[in-house]
Amino acid sequence: xxxxxxxxxIEGCSRCSSCKWVPYNQxxxxxxxxxxxxxxxxxxxxxxxxxxxxxxxSLLEGRIELDETVADIIFRCQLCGACDAACKTYRDDIDLxxxxxxxxxxxxxxxxxxxxxxxxxxxxxxxxxxLGEPKAGRGDWAAGLDVKDVNSDRCQxxxxxxxxxxxxxxxxxxSRGHVHLLRSAGVDLGIAGREESCCGGRAYELGFRGExxxxxxxxxxxxxxxxxxxxxxxxxxxxxxxxxxxPRMGRELPVEVLHVSQYIERLLAQGSLRLRGEVPLSxxxxxxxxxxxxxxxxxxxxxxxxxxxxxxxxxxxxxxVYDAPRNVLAAVPGLELVEMERIREYAWCCGAxxxxxxxxxxxxxxxxxxxxxxxxATGAEALVTACPWCLRVFKDSVxxxxxxxxxxxxxxxxLLSAGVTAPAGV
Amino acid sequence: xxxxxxxxxxxxxxxxxxxxxxxxVSRHPAVLDSYAYQPFENHESLPxxxxxxxxxxxxxxxxxxxxxxxxxxxxxxxxxxxxxxxVWCGPTAEGVVQVDLRRMNRIIDIDExxxxxVIEPYVCGAELQAEAMKVGLNTHIIGAGPNCSPxxxxxxxxxxxxxxxxxxxxxxxxxxxxxVQPTGEVLRFGTLGSGKGWFCGDGPGPSxxxxxxxxxxxxxxxxxxxxxxxxxxxxxGPPLVKSTGTVVxxxxxxxxxxxxxxxxFRDRRKFADAFYxxxxxxxxxxxxxxxxxxxxxxxxxxxxxxxxxTRNLSRLLAETMGHMFLLGLVGISKEDLEHQERVLRAIxxxxxxxxxxxxxxxxxxxxxxxxxIRATMPALAFRIGGSFSTALGRNDGLxxxxxxxxxxxxxxxxxxxxxxxxxxxxxxxYFVLYENNLYAHxxxxxxxxxxxxxxxxxxxxxxxxxxxAAIEKCMEPGYGSLAPARKILSPLTSRYNFWQKKFSEAxxxxxxxxKGYYTxxxxxxxxxxxxxxxxxxxxxxxxxxxxxxxxxx
Numbered sequence: 001x002x003x004x005x006x007x008x009x010i011e012g013c014s015r016c017s018s019c020k021w022v023p024y025n026q027x028x029x030x031x032x033x034x035x036x037x038x039x040x041x042x043x044x045x046x047x048x049x050x051x052x053x054x055x056x057x058s059l060l061e062g063r064i065e066l067d068e069t070v071a072d073i074i075f076r077c078q079l080c081g082a083c084d085a086a087c088k089t090y091r092d093d094i095d096l097x098x099x100x101x102x103x104x105x106x107x108x109x110x111x112x113x114x115x116x117x118x119x120x121x122x123x124x125x126x127x128x129x130x131l132g133e134p135k136a137g138r139g140d141w142a143a144g145l146d147v148k149d150v151n152s153d154r155c156q157x158x159x160x161x162x163x164x165x166x167x168x169x170x171x172x173x174x175s176r177g178h179v180h181l182l183r184s185a186g187v188d189l190g191i192a193g194r195e196e197s198c199c200g201g202r203a204y205e206l207g208f209r210g211e212x213x214x215x216x217x218x219x220x221x222x223x224x225x226x227x228x229x230x231x232x233x234x235x236x237x238x239x240x241x242x243x244x245x246x247p248r249m250g251r252e253l254p255v256e257v258l259h260v261s262q263y264i265e266r267l268l269a270q271g272s273l274r275l276r277g278e279v280p281l282s283x284x285x286x287x288x289x290x291x292x293x294x295x296x297x298x299x300x301x302x303x304x305x306x307x308x309x310x311x312x313x314x315x316x317x318x319x320x321v322y323d324a325p326r327n328v329l330a331a332v333p334g335l336e337l338v339e340m341e342r343i344r345e346y347a348w349c350c351g352a353x354x355x356x357x358x359x360x361x362x363x364x365x366x367x368x369x370x371x372x373x374x375x376x377a378t379g380a381e382a383l384v385t386a387c388p389w390c391l392r393v394f395k396d397s398v399x400x401x402x403x404x405x406x407x408x409x410x411x412x413x414x415l416l417s418a419g420v421t422a423p424a425g426v
Numbered sequence: 427x428x429x430x431x432x433x434x435x436x437x438x439x440x441x442x443x444x445x446x447x448x449x450x451v452s453r454h455p456a457v458l459d460s461y462a463y464q465p466f467e468n469h470e471s472l473p474x475x476x477x478x479x480x481x482x483x484x485x486x487x488x489x490x491x492x493x494x495x496x497x498x499x500x501x502x503x504x505x506x507x508x509x510x511x512x513v514w515c516g517p518t519a520e521g522v523v524q525v526d527l528r529r530m531n532r533i534i535d536i537d538e539x540x541x542x543x544v545i546e547p548y549v550c551g552a553e554l555q556a557e558a559m560k561v562g563l564n565t566h567i568i569g570a571g572p573n574c575s576p577x578x579x580x581x582x583x584x585x586x587x588x589x590x591x592x593x594x595x596x597x598x599x600x601x602x603x604x605x606v607q608p609t610g611e612v613l614r615f616g617t618l619g620s621g622k623g624w625f626c627g628d629g630p631g632p633s634x635x636x637x638x639x640x641x642x643x644x645x646x647x648x649x650x651x652x653x654x655x656x657x658x659x660x661x662x663g664p665p666l667v668k669s670t671g672t673v674v675x676x677x678x679x680x681x682x683x684x685x686x687x688x689x690x691f692r693d694r695r696k697f698a699d700a701f702y703x704x705x706x707x708x709x710x711x712x713x714x715x716x717x718x719x720x721x722x723x724x725x726x727x728x729x730x731x732x733x734x735x736t737r738n739l740s741r742l743l744a745e746t747m748g749h750m751f752l753l754g755l756v757g758i759s760k761e762d763l764e765h766q767e768r769v770l771r772a773i774x775x776x777x778x779x780x781x782x783x784x785x786x787x788x789x790x791x792x793x794x795x796x797x798x799i800r801a802t803m804p805a806l807a808f809r810i811g812g813s814f815s816t817a818l819g820r821n822d823g824l825x826x827x828x829x830x831x832x833x834x835x836x837x838x839x840x841x842x843x844x845x846x847x848x849x850x851x852x853x854x855x856y857f858v859l860y861e862n863n864l865y866a867h868x869x870x871x872x873x874x875x876x877x878x879x880x881x882x883x884x885x886x887x888x889x890x891x892x893x894x895a896a897i898e899k900c901m902e903p904g905y906g907s908l909a910p911a912r913k914i915l916s917p918l919t920s921r922y923n924f925w926q927k928k929f930s931e932a933x934x935x936x937x938x939x940x941k942g943y944y945t946x947x948x949x950x951x952x953x954x955x956x957x958x959x960x961x962x963x964x965x966x967x968x969x970x971x972x973x974x975x976x977x978x979x
Contacts, residue, residue: 011473011877012812014466016511016805017573021550023672024572024802030533030553043483043528044452045510046460054463055456057473064455073456089672090805092727093812307812307875311728318675346672 003056003102009094009306010053010060018090019049019083022346032341032374035082037349037367046073049083049096056103071112074103076363079205079354080289085317085345092314093306097294104207116359117206124211128197129163139193141165141172147179148190154227155190157182157263158255160219160242162235163198164388170395171388174409178234178260181411184420185273187263189232192222199233201241201290206355209249216241216251223253234260234411236387237353239321240290247298259291261325261386261410268331275417278334283408284380285325285337286371286394287347288387293317317345325386325410332417338378348374350390357393368397375405382406384413432520434479438500442482442523445492450483450529457481461507461516461524465876467815468513469885470910470951472876475516478505478524485529487604487612487652494650495610497523498938504608505940506650508547508575514583514645514907518942525650533557534653537624541658542601544624547577547651552800554656556666564661566593567801569856569869581605581651582643584819586867588754588801590860591705591713593659595867597643600635601627602655608648608934616655624655637929642907647944648933662758667799669792673806674725678792683757685767686784686794689774690750697749698825700777704753705863707773709766712754712798715831715857715866718747723850723873724806725793731810734849744852752784754798804856811848811873815885816856817892819869820904824859827868830901831855834870837891841872846884848873869904887955894959897966913947914963917971923947 018024020036027033034040039048046055052074058064077100084096107113123132141161148155159182165175182189200215219242223231231253233239242257258266267273288295296319302309322344329337342348351357351367372394375383383398383405385391394407415421434442434453442451452458458477465473479502484490490506497504506525507515517524527547533554534544538561543554552572554565568579568587576596579585581603585596593599602616602624613619615634616627627635638648662683669678680686691697697715704710719740722730734740753770757763767783774781784791797803807814817834820827835853842849856869872888874881893911896903897918905911906922916923927945930937952960970978 008877011465013463014511014808014813015463016466016571016808017509018805021552021573024552024800024805025669025672025676025678025796027552027556027572028666029556030549033550033553033556043450043526044457044460044481045526046457048460051460054460057463058456058459063459069454070456090808092809307810308728308731318672 001102003060003106006056006095006099006102007060009099010057012091012094013050013053015050017048017050019087019096021086022342023086023089026346028341035086035342035346035348037080037351037370038077040370041363041366042076047076049087049100052077052103053096053099056099059106066107066110066112068112071107071114074107075114075117075355076360077354078289078349078351078356078367080349081293081317082346082349085293088314088316092309095315097315101205104205105209108207114355114359117355120355120358121203121206121208121211124198124203129167130198130202131163131167133167136194138166138196139191141175142179142191142193145176145179147183150190150192150222150226150228151195153190156188156228157190157230157232158223158226158228159189159191160199160231160233160235160238161191161196162233162238162388164392165235166196168388168392171391174388174391174412175234177415178411180420181273181415181418182232182263182267184418185267190226190228195222199238199241201237201245202355204241204245205353212245213249213251216246216249220246220251220253223255228255230256230258232258232260232263234388236288236291236295237389240294243295244298259295259321259324259386261328262321264411264414265324265327268328273418275331275414276333277417277419279332279413279417280334281382282336282338282380283329283382283384284340284375284378285329286350286375286383286385286390287322287344288385288390289347289349289353291386292320292322292347293345295320320345328410328414329384332413335413338380340374340378342374350385350393352389352393357389364393365397368393369401372397372401372403372405376403382408384408384410386410432479434502434523435500438496438502439480441496441500442480442493445496446482446484446489451480453480461526464513464516466512466813469815469889472882475513476519476522478517478522481524481526483526483529487606490525490606490650490652491610491612493523493525494606494608494938498610498936503938503940504650505646507646508578509550509573511570511574514943518940518946522940527650530652536561536563536658538563540625542624542655543658544653544655545577546653547575549576550574551576555800558658559661559663560665562661563658564593565656565658566590566596566599568596569801569804569858571805572800572802576656577651577654580654580656581639582645584643586819586858588712588714588798588858590858590867591710591863594860597635597639599657600654601625601657603627603638603651604653605638606650606652608936608938618655640926640929645907645943647939647941648930649939660758662756667796669796673793673802676792676796678795680785680791680795682760683763684795685755685763686791686798687753687755687770687781688750688784689753689770689779689781690747691777691779692749694749694828696777696779697751698828700773700779701751701824701859701863703773703776704770705859707769708862709755709769710753711756713859714752715855716750716752717744717852717854718750719744719851720854723810724803727810734851740851748852752794752798754795807871807873810850811875813876814871814873816872817870818904818907819856819867820902821865821867822902824863824866826901827857827866829899830868831857831870833895833899834892837888837895838870838872841884841888846880847888848875883954886951887959890950890955890959890963894963894966897970907943909942909946909948910950914950914967916947918967921972
């Protein structure tokens, strides 16, 4: 696809600005009525979903040149998809996120890239991860867990940790917890350890589609050779890549793809896992963008007029994973869930996505701070999420502001309630 | 004489930067284009309007004043927008600085006791409503939707909505105004101007509410409005209407004192008489004349398109469900709602209609209720074709509006039959009532695809046919805000534009504000219109132009 292929989507924009607001029926206060971090911070209309589509049209019509400022506007966006979900509340014929992705691919093809993104992709090529950490250390997080290695053993469930859960010192213990929790429920689990590579989802979002395709091929081959029937990941970014981006690129994985929250929910329903311990905590839950609105399954493309597109092919955001994490939390005795105003497909982004954390640190932090403020407004004692990227930036934000708000990954609370402790990491 | 500047000088630009901070000004073409893209109701140059020379975002009244002064000093015009939807928000000429009021987004006060709110331009209707409901109050939301600025509709642009039956129209609700004149001076009127607060828009001294906006509103042609006090109304419902879902999957708790009723009548006469009686009985929190096909079109566009192919079914639906209104009732208690419902039932019975209590239809009650309260469904009108336009709204007596709706529907059907717009199966008006239902606003919608050349080309011809029909029937056609239509219509309608220009000159001697949608007159583009229709128009204009002595005989 090319930008030109989305001309009809772009020309459909009426400039109503619905892309800037939480869907109208769900606006509960003036304080938390906005949904787009980019326009919230930068204010000019060009920083909204609509504004970026207009930039696309201006480029197509030769009204503007692709220069540094234009590229900067295009990349100052977490690609969180809130604009798309809001737009699709009222429209069927505009795929806003696809236009934003196409603009980025256009930038890369034209050589209008950000230095920070080029560094990330270089690191990806060199070490196979988005953090630039040594490839050799990828499996270190699992040291001492005595878990199957799919490079030599076969298993039913392949656990994909992802870059952040593999390397981030604060997240590695959480990753160990995931594995330990699933194995305590009797799951035949394996990991790729050192041989695991990035899912390529971030490269896709930055516009580097060739790189993304290479990583998709790599994961696809590993999944095939593992003999697993289910692929479980605890990383929301990887989940969205496996569930949407891969099939979008023609590389559908031949296994069931689940986020760990869905798998824990299933184990609870089956009775294989029981959460009996009281966790007397008031929490609020943050819907990661890539688990929620961007975690919808890919249902196919539509070549014709999108006004006639069947609703099942419309990526509305409503079919993301929202209930599984909430059901897991509901299964924890003593735990109280207090919802924020912006939830599910209209949740505010954590700030880390789309290459913003790497290129625009201050913009990422201010977006995170806004979500933390919303969490604090609920009166909850803890903010729970189900994505290592969200976890990282929330922890940093809370630390920077010396807030009393605790930050957890969903599995940490499940582990606490299940009364199992993962062996200490190495 | 003002020299038109197509680019901004470095000095003017740096003065703007000084006024609001460099990060709040831009002249980059990509940023400017995001303001030049204004496709909605843009029949002349879809989707673009004139690119501004700069965009500036002031944070408060003093910064707005400084921006206006800088523009004046450098021979630039200014044009403000708040939420910014519609071609009237953009510049109409070269040399315009677009003043984006997005940073002025505060609800300054909600005075619970005196029932008013003071807000800045970028507060949207849903935000104000959400805050007002927390203290048992509500605000008028315009029909375009809750994403629009209540300040803009109160000061500058029309202002009708579903709730007009209870809360009247936006200009009627202005209790005070802070207004940066095109010269840069600040004018505060009503009690605010006397230092007595925001509670009354009229005095002491002469009211300037009419001057501020006239009938349509100056649409950015008379300076910049920076704060407004708006009347709030009783909301005896919950502080938050609890809902899950967004639109098609919306499920809301319907409070026990809120009811939504669809009322059908056999013919137009019975429908109108029932509506008059509803006004006389002084019940109703929200009221819309509506047509079943219109609801199907916005909620189930695919099914609607298929249904149109079934000729008998579609005809039956259009003909039997045309004389219908949707009435929202809100009681101060459950008992009060029951009383209002009894009154409504008696009216419906008297006029041999029937009513359906939508509170018992789970699948649609949530959307109907939220639409009644917050106007959340009009945005769905884009679903069927990608865009829509209207025979621009006119305000008149209820019966006259019914005539207008039928007239427009006939014209529309002709175009739809030729594939020049989307067939929406009938009248499909945006039709709301106020002044005890004696007065109505009617804006007949026609959906079209802005990417379909035939549809786009037909826009001008349809507008021309609507204008001709209005003149033939001696009806105010509601096109007073379009410069080409104004040139045709002003001589036929008491030369209103002559007087508007007098106001404009008094308040804006240097013509510093962009007047394109306020007083400018341009030539209508007849190139795509059947010459016979053009001749018909010219003949009508000749016959009906006012002379200095008054209207033609």
